[in-house]
Amino acid sequence: MSRESDFIAALARLATHPAARGLADDAAVLPPPAADLVLTHDMLVEGVHFLATDPPQDVARKLVAVNLSDLAAKGATPIGALMGYGLGADPAWDRAFLDGLEQALARFATPLLGGDTVAMPAGTPRAIGLTAIGTSPCAPARSGAKPGDRLWVTGPIGDAGLGLRIARGDRPGPDVLRDAYRRPEPRLAEGRALAPHVHAMADISDGLLIDAARMAAASGLAVAIDLAAIPLSPEAVAFAGDDRAARLAAATAGDDYQLLFAAAEDATLPPLPGLAPIGRFAAGSGLSLGDGAEVVPLPARLGYEHGAS
């Protein structure tokens, strides 16, 4: 047996959904879904989206989470995933990755439906793609914000950015922050609960400021954000404080995977713990920042520009 066929056999043991046809067919076949179909594809590349030293189980978890986070932002329930996997030179890494994949897919009730496995040429950094498919009865667009809407987030911002510094070894810090970077949580339940009540929704993958600016631009509006209103976790405050510099760092760090949404002033939102209003949309264009009553100049960098398309 080759490395490749061993891996595919192990993968087939995860693909228990009948639509996957045991990974022994050309394609997955699913009965027609009753609601709108939501589709996304995100890649993780070693050295770009994860560190070579990150535990492979956590890389798998992150691959699943970043894709399901896109579904969450559309109020979707996952129906399955297809993976494109470049096999590396270290079978133990691949096995640990599969363990993590199995756990993450089970945890988020997302069956593996198919994909492709390719033994990569030696020395190639790992690159893994996942397509996630879901259904949503009412998928909010990123572009639907209206003048006067409030901008909200579903929870604390900036934990993952601090966690990356801890994972890199820049400075020791609590596991809960490191795990916010390594093992993000797709906000599927929150997305489903919010979708019927919001005008626009997106996930925060590249940084709160850049993702909010994109929502404003897509909606043809301006958005103002109050740094003082951005929720920080107690762990983040203990680790990095909550002064303006800490808040700007939180607002421009990526990988939080909280949801960002626009809702009417008088919208009735579901009682989700952690929801925080942080800004407001208005006619015009561009992003502006305040800190309570004070105007704050925009930082040079609003977040990551890497190319989720």
Add this chain to the structure above:
Amino acid sequence: MSRESDFIAALARLATHPAARGLADDAAVLPPPAADLVLTHDMLVEGVHFLATDPPQDVARKLVAVNLSDLAAKGATPIGALMGYGLGADPAWDRAFLDGLEQALARFATPLLGGDTVAMPAGTPRAIGLTAIGTSPCAPARSGAKPGDRLWVTGPIGDAGLGLRIARGDRPGPDVLRDAYRRPEPRLAEGRALAPHVHAMADISDGLLIDAARMAAASGLAVAIDLAAIPLSPEAVAFAGDDRAARLAAATAGDDYQLLFAAAEDATLPPLPGLAPIGRFAAGSGLSLGDGAEVVPLPARLGYEHGAS
């Protein structure tokens, strides 16, 4: 503008379908399809599935074709595709790839719905993944062959294998063979026409013998193939002859992307030019080969083992 944002902007110009939301949303959103959903994901890796010297337009064409070929084998009509693209160091290559992608997607009426673009670390071989989605009113499985069924192919076998030798520069030869390797044709119309009449169907990507053996194994049957019945193109015969060695080479070369199917002896098949019966299924297991009345030992290698899962 970065290399990445230029590329994404160019890609967004291809993503004209409303479901793609201009590539400016987290995910594509499609109305619920009326028929079964068919999903596949195949990758192309430089040095594994294509040559660094292959024209980038043809690599794009091949990426689209190999995925649509999987849909064809399930009798599906494409509804869209999502691409995971690793940006290389050569913008001209990426631009030429996009030209080819635009042509291939237009030719096969497959809108680009989304995906991800990542600037790869320097020196990384190109790796590109595509997820294709389609719908099929009756998707035949690979595993549905019945004892007594005939095994058929939709057209000439082996052209792409000869074309690879020409593309590599092993020996000069006609463009039509080289293009069979570089610019394969997904048999979408044939797949749709055949699907209601067949018991099992698959595409021939890794080699006729290995793909037929997989169909037999998935169906719990034996299959016997007559080398003399395998259709060869006039160009292949002129280039490589049609003796037993040439036929064995054709039957074990990959990348043909003809369809392979099992149908009852008395099935009424649509009048497609090129259909050729080449074997028969029976109770038992394994693949056996003949050449007219003579038994032929199986070659050591039945085709490519690279891991489409």
